[in-house]
Amino acid sequence: MSDIEKKDSQEASQQRRSVLKTGVAMSGMAATASMPFWSQVALGANDEVVPFTDMPEGYTVPPVQAGGIHYNDTSKLDDFHTPYGEFYIIQHYNQPEVAESSFRLNVTGLVNKPLQLTMADLKGMQKYEIDAGFECGGNSPRLFQGLIGNARWGGVRLVDVLDQVGLQREGIEVVFYGADTGMEKTRLDLDMEVEQNFGRSMHIDDALNPDILLAYEMNGEPLPMFHGAPLRVIVPGWYGVSNVKWLTQIHIQDRRYMGRFMGRDYVTLAKRNVGGVERWEERSVTKIRLKSSIMRVTKSGRDHNILGFVLNDGTPLQSVEVSIDGGPWQKAEMDPRNSKYSWKLFNYTWKNASKGEHTIVSRATDVTGHVQETMEEMPEKPTRWENYGQFPRTVRIG
Numbered sequence: 561m562s563d564i565e566k567k568d569s570q571e572a573s574q575q576r577r578s579v580l581k582t583g584v585a586m587s588g589m590a591a592t593a594s595m596p597f598w599s600q601v602a603l604g605a606n607d608e609v610v611p612f613t614d615m616p617e618g619y620t621v622p623p624v625q626a627g628g629i630h631y632n633d634t635s636k637l638d639d640f641h642t643p644y645g646e647f648y649i650i651q652h653y654n655q656p657e658v659a660e661s662s663f664r665l666n667v668t669g670l671v672n673k674p675l676q677l678t679m680a681d682l683k684g685m686q687k688y689e690i691d692a693g694f695e696c697g698g699n700s701p702r703l704f705q706g707l708i709g710n711a712r713w714g715g716v717r718l719v720d721v722l723d724q725v726g727l728q729r730e731g732i733e734v735v736f737y738g739a740d741t742g743m744e745k746t747r748l749d750l751d752m753e754v755e756q757n758f759g760r761s762m763h764i765d766d767a768l769n770p771d772i773l774l775a776y777e778m779n780g781e782p783l784p785m786f787h788g789a790p791l792r793v794i795v796p797g798w799y800g801v802s803n804v805k806w807l808t809q810i811h812i813q814d815r816r817y818m819g820r821f822m823g824r825d826y827v828t829l830a831k832r833n834v835g836g837v838e839r840w841e842e843r844s845v846t847k848i849r850l851k852s853s854i855m856r857v858t859k860s861g862r863d864h865n866i867l868g869f870v871l872n873d874g875t876p877l878q879s880v881e882v883s884i885d886g887g888p889w890q891k892a893e894m895d896p897r898n899s900k901y902s903w904k905l906f907n908y909t910w911k912n913a914s915k916g917e918h919t920i921v922s923r924a925t926d927v928t929g930h931v932q933e934t935m936e937e938m939p940e941k942p943t944r945w946e947n948y949g950q951f952p953r954t955v956r957i958g
């Protein structure tokens with residue numbers, strides 16, 4: 561079933577905006593244990609953030625800046641939808657300025673009718689919106705899970721564009737090209753670099769997922785340049801690398817695309833059981849693996865709140881639990897705004913926290929019974945991609 565929402569009235573979007581505004585207005589109010597969980601995500605006037613002792617004192621993150629990457633201090637994220645200015649930013653080449661007026665999306669390859677679309681053409685199509693949260697495939701405890709964000713994306717469905725061109729039977733791979741370029745040494749035996757565009761691909765069966773968007777809006781505003789203006793791909797439930805920014809071409813072909821970001825980079829090398837044989841296996845980073853992590857601890861009145869997120873491929877969750885100092889797993893409360901592909905925020909109310917150092921950790925379990933692994937339980941994995949292991953944090957209660 562599709563999780564996407566059709567936007568056919570101004571009214572609905574107006575309503576949503578006022579809901580967002582209410583969320584902001586609530587942040588000025590004191591959160592108490594009797595208040596619903598979602599109102600506690602935004603910091604109350606009497607809430608105190610309890611610093612993590614595993615973070616360097618005064619840990620700060622640089623602001624969004626041209627040409628750079630951006631990551632978060634997750635303890636500062638207090639909106640369900642991550643605002644522009646906080647949402648993480650990663651690109652491997654340049655950040656191209658693509659003017660909306662001269663922009664064209666070319667749909668080429670094994671199609672009956674190749675297509676060239678302007679932004680006006682795309683904006684004339686049925687608009688959809690979806691909440692999708694994602695992280696970089698390289699997000700990890702090293703940056704305290706800061707390569708993360710959750711936003712409401714607006715645009716057209718990829719299937720609606722593919723419908724217009726008519727796919728030929730031999731077309732099995734859909735390649736997405738961005739406008740940004742870099743020099744790549746693609747063969748070890750050639751002493752030569754060639755200029756290439758950022759590209760990612762997926763099997764046609766994955767591309768026909770009706771939830772995939774070609775997005776031109778982020779949180780109800782025009783897509784910012786750093787996030788791929790005027791058009792980007794959003795593949796809900798997949799790692800960030802799939803969400804090609806500055807999209808200019810979609811190409812359908814009859815074989816695997818082997819560009820850097822599919823064939824060589826964002827490839828996890830891990831020891832896995834392959835049909836009964838232990839092998840070193842290389843896999844492209846695709847669906848987000850089940851992961852939870854604690855983002856922030858606050859003191860509100862006599863209680864403490866432990867806030868965290870879950871990301872996965874959209875499989876419904878069974879539970880999220882928190883353990884304190886190796887004690888029993890205790891069920892956390894889930895934010896009612898969570899949806900299939902959004903990040904899933906959770907909160908655990910920690911009562912009677914004793915003074916001193918504590919270790920706290922979360923784990924998520926999905927409806928298939930899959931439990932988020934500890935770091936030790938994860939397969940042996942020398943590459944830095946897909947760091948979904950449980951992440952214990954330490955705090956000092958004063």
Ligand SMILES: Nc1nc2c(c(=O)[nH]1)N[C@H]1C(S)=C(S)[C@@H](COP(=O)(O)O)O[C@H]1N2
Nearest residue numbers: 648649650651652696738758800801804805
């Ligand atoms: N064109 C283009 N798209 C891209 C990239 C890139 O380098 N070029 N980086 C990818 C990676 S690795 C990530 S994690 C996400 C980050 O998206 P964001 O910057 O909007 O958070 O964009 C993806 N899309």
Ligand SMILES: [Mo]
Nearest residue numbers: 650696697801
């Ligand atoms: Mo990434």
